[in-house]
Amino acid sequence: MLQALIESQDFLKFTLDNPHHIDESGTFSLGEHTQVEVWDTGVIVFEPKQGEGKDIVLSCAVHGNETAPIELCNDLIKDLLQQKIITKHRVLFLFGNPPAIINGTRFIEENLNRLFNGAHSVGEGLSNPERIRAKKLEFYVDKFFSASSATEQRIHYDLHTAIRGSKHEKFAIYPYRPGRQYSAQQIMYLEACGIDTVLFHHEPTTTFSYFSSKHYEADAFTIELGKVLPFGQNDMTRFIALREMLNRLITNQDLELDEFDADKVNLYQVCRAINKSCDDFEFTFANDVENFTAFPKGYILAKEGGMDIKVEHEVEAIVFPNAKVPVGQRTVLCLKPASTENIA
Numbered sequence: 001m002l003q004a005l006i007e008s009q010d011f012l013k014f015t016l017d018n019p020h021h022i023d024e025s026g027t028f029s030l031g032e033h034t035q036v037e038v039w040d041t042g043v044i045v046f047e048p049k050q051g052e053g054k055d056i057v058l059s060c061a062v063h064g065n066e067t068a069p070i071e072l073c074n075d076l077i078k079d080l081l082q083q084k085i086i087t088k089h090r091v092l093f094l095f096g097n098p099p100a101i102i103n104g105t106r107f108i109e110e111n112l113n114r115l116f117n118g119a120h121s122v123g124e125g126l127s128n129p130e131r132i133r134a135k136k137l138e139f140y141v142d143k144f145f146s147a148s149s150a151t152e153q154r155i156h157y158d159l160h161t162a163i164r165g166s167k168h169e170k171f172a173i174y175p176y177r178p179g180r181q182y183s184a185q186q187i188m189y190l191e192a193c194g195i196d197t198v199l200f201h202h203e204p205t206t207t208f209s210y211f212s213s214k215h216y217e218a219d220a221f222t223i224e225l226g227k228v229l230p231f232g233q234n235d236m237t238r239f240i241a242l243r244e245m246l247n248r249l250i251t252n253q254d255l256e257l258d259e260f261d262a263d264k265v266n267l268y269q270v271c272r273a274i275n276k277s278c279d280d281f282e283f284t285f286a287n288d289v290e291n292f293t294a295f296p297k298g299y300i301l302a303k304e305g306g307m308d309i310k311v312e313h314e315v316e317a318i319v320f321p322n323a324k325v326p327v328g329q330r331t332v333l334c335l336k337p338a339s340t341e342n343i344a
């Protein structure tokens with residue numbers, strides 16, 4: 001079964017040729033240095049025979065139409081399979097939702113990135129493909145992170161692109177982490193990747209990055225790499241810095257990071273998530289308003305059930321506005337400037 005992958009060295013093609021499952025998992029070696037294991041469709045592990053101690057998860061296609069991260073991960077996997085680069089750390093790549101990639105849609109039945117942290121089994125239970133996949137992805141992350149007890153650092157970068165344009169093209173969401181400081185080193189690593197904006201989440205969520213952060217104390221982020229575009233339309237030159245820094249990370253080269261400097265990054269605190277309560281929820285602003293657009297106190301952001309939803313702080317910037325989510329889900333995050341006191 002893995003012969004097709006070994007011959008093509010194209011893990012995306014192999015995944016999309018087998019979008020629901022592979023007949024059997026398998027293992028092969030790259031030279032004397034790396035063991036490759038395919039655990040499931042879209043799930044591949046690179047294990048150096050003599051690892052340096054980091055466990056790194058790179059996930060993409062948790063939303064099927066977010067193609068730039070898929071191309072980026074597939075290129076990295078190709079370079080590893082072709083031995084153009086040799087990993088010094090354990091790396092798990094995940095293509096989250098292969099049927100949605102084929103469909104060219106965010107999801108098939110339910111948003112996969114609202115089903116982690118056990119949400120897949122709540123309510124109606126494992127009733128659709130995304131719920132089943134979320135449970136499996138949690139299992140693979142657990143298997144990967146639990147395999148070595150002497151891990152020096154766990155990392156999970158969950159790569160996405162945003163539905164609309166953004167005033168800050170690339171940005172990261174730092175999941176809620178009560179009692180743990182934010183990592184200055186990670187923020188400067190992201191900055192070196194060209195991701196110069198970080199949002200600190202204010203509450204637990206059911207996202208993939210929060211799952212890894214909470215259960216494995218991973219340095220985990222949801223990372224937005226620009227606007228959603230179909231395959232072939234992404235300008236991959238916009239990811240040169242990110243590719244370089246991921247190469248350096250997995251091949252254990254010096255990262256050459258600057259000291260933490262708040263002037264080099266835009267830091268936002270999520271002050272609230274506005275959830276949808278009624279079917280008639282609507283925003284007052286236009287569909288092409290960019291992420292990080294700021295509104296003054298008192299401005300009516302949205303209306304639902306005959307009520308106005310207004311800006312509460314002096315100024316709030318908005319991110320991910322989406323009125324078309326199911327009742328109960330997040331329609332938008334509101335942001336205020338963040339303090340740096342919890343960054344170390």
Ligand SMILES: O=C(O)CCC(=O)N[C@@H](CCC(=O)O)C(=O)O
Pocket residue numbers: 063113114160161162163164173205207209222319320321322
């Ligand atoms: O552009 C949008 O509206 C959504 C882009 C996206 O998929 N964002 C993630 C963020 C997850 C997080 O808050 O960590 C999502 O909505 O799942």
Ligand SMILES: [Zn+2]
Pocket residue numbers: 062063066160161
């Ligand atoms: Zn996404």
